[in-house]
Amino acid sequence: MAGSSPSTGGGGGEATTVPSTSTIVAEMATGSHVLTVDGYSGTKGLAVGEHFKSGTFVAGGHSWYIKYFPNGATDETSEWVSVFVKYSDAAKKKGAAATVKARCKLTLLLDGRDGRAPLPPLTKSSELRTFSSGKGGSDQWGHKKFVRRKELEDPSKRLLRHDRFSVRCDVTVAVGIRTDDVTAKLPAPPPSDLHRHLGKLLASGDGTDVTLQVGDETFAAHRCVLAARSPVFMAELLGPMKEEDTESHVVAIRDMDARAFKAMLHFIYTDSLPNVDDGGEAAAMVQHLLAAADRYDIERLKLICEDKLSGGVDATTAATTLALAEQHGCCRLKEACLRFMASPANLKAAMASDGFEYLARSCPSLLKELAANLAV
Template identity: 45%
Template structure:
């Protein structure tokens, strides 16, 4: 008898290309000084950093790459190593944003600004001659004699064969942040009620205890707070700030606000105080970073006092660096904020008096 022949059998194989993406933040301090010390065509290189298994540097041209673009800030990305085969990569530069945005949204936002896929040979790079006009930078709200550049890089690796399952299964990005945000918003399963001013806010004890040791002590410790109805009263904080604090506890990000620049500076100061009060370290650092952008003659005294009182070393250093400019420290002395600083933070006055003697 002849052997039976199977009919309709199907086999599959899959070839994929690996890619690795990453980001580097380069902060330029003393922008006005860099314009003096680096003439047109001269760049200052960043420290080396690694993305996709390769070492890179960013070149910063404060007066442009050439005379044709001397009214611009120019940038370059350089492969800072010896390679046998050129590295294929894409890159995008932008000013670092003010929001703690969702990671996937950041990449979508950059989708229209990526360079073409480039070949990076050993020690070579590609330029972005017209990154931003200096006048646009100065009016952007990002510049306070310092600003931060975000460089996003995608490195493409070789193609390879993979198991067939990869042809059928596509794993979406993690949506935990969205899920937890919705949990806070719809209050499903909430087991603690906060009375904040005239507002009632519901939340979940375990979530808050996991995110803040202060909440853990208040909600589960031997001296846990709450009346017979289980209501916890919260003093000395505005309802909107407390809701922002909870939003960060659930999602690791801050809700969007419509605050103007001067309002946002005050908002970030109050939020920093709340973050310190509830021992939420990452939120406190985010507030510090944002407040660094609002340091000027009219605000430096208040921000410096805040930094000293709440042990914000990075913010304190940023304020003192701003005051190394003789004109800035002299202008500070003439403000009402200086009087407040002298009474609230006498230890700071020693450093300021030394700066005045030097200037």
């Protein structure tokens, strides 16, 4: 045959061709910021119409910040908390007008950590609108009646926790519109599933060549995987420090919680944390896991644990978490604990916890830092 010919319809009709295609894409860029009001009752001394500002954040290449009015933005809304998002590009300071199209969402973050189901979030949203820094334009959007103060302060509503609450602002900016020619474009390759295959390898136990003894529990693993993920395991299992007993292939892991080690092993193979049960034991589990990550020099796991603990500091965990941060060199976690206990009410509640005595005994220098924070 001389070669294949285009397919035709029945009866000798014209050849069938694949139509070209294109897509009009409205590009959007997003940015988010969480403003936490820690010590809400202390902010109520501001007059009606006066506000506090959040730090500046970027969305779509433009600068924004949140304005918090504890006693309302106007006399008519003095019984409410008002919240606005402000467009604040640097071009405004130079006298040049700047314009951007964006939609915004303000959310009062609610906390259900007391064991009851979390409440649905309180959210206010806008349509796509124009923000302008020029004369006569509108450079902010928000709600004068974001949440009524009486409702915010009602204990039964559970909107305040330890005299603090947080507002999240999400800004979606219209970047531009483009036309893409998608003719004959191949589908994108699937995302990496290496973690899934390694997870199956760990679960199956196939090819394991080392057994790790943690207390009364044993875990079968692969030396090369452990060594690749941890420089400490590299030295202990493949380097000069490796165990001399090559027949039993059993390595004893002392002074470590077995559940935390199992979670660390899961992370080593899958680069993700297993599901940790909610409740009071979750924080303790992450604390043990952070200590294990530091011991085996698994930096990414250590940072993940530090981040989780920083977001959940409360009166019951602040003291033990602060001691943990000091012992394992977690600067951000230490700052989060000190910031929480800078409030006299929070410090008093933390001192009543079981962990404060341990903090005072193991890290007495931190008591001076706490006292210095209160004096500021």
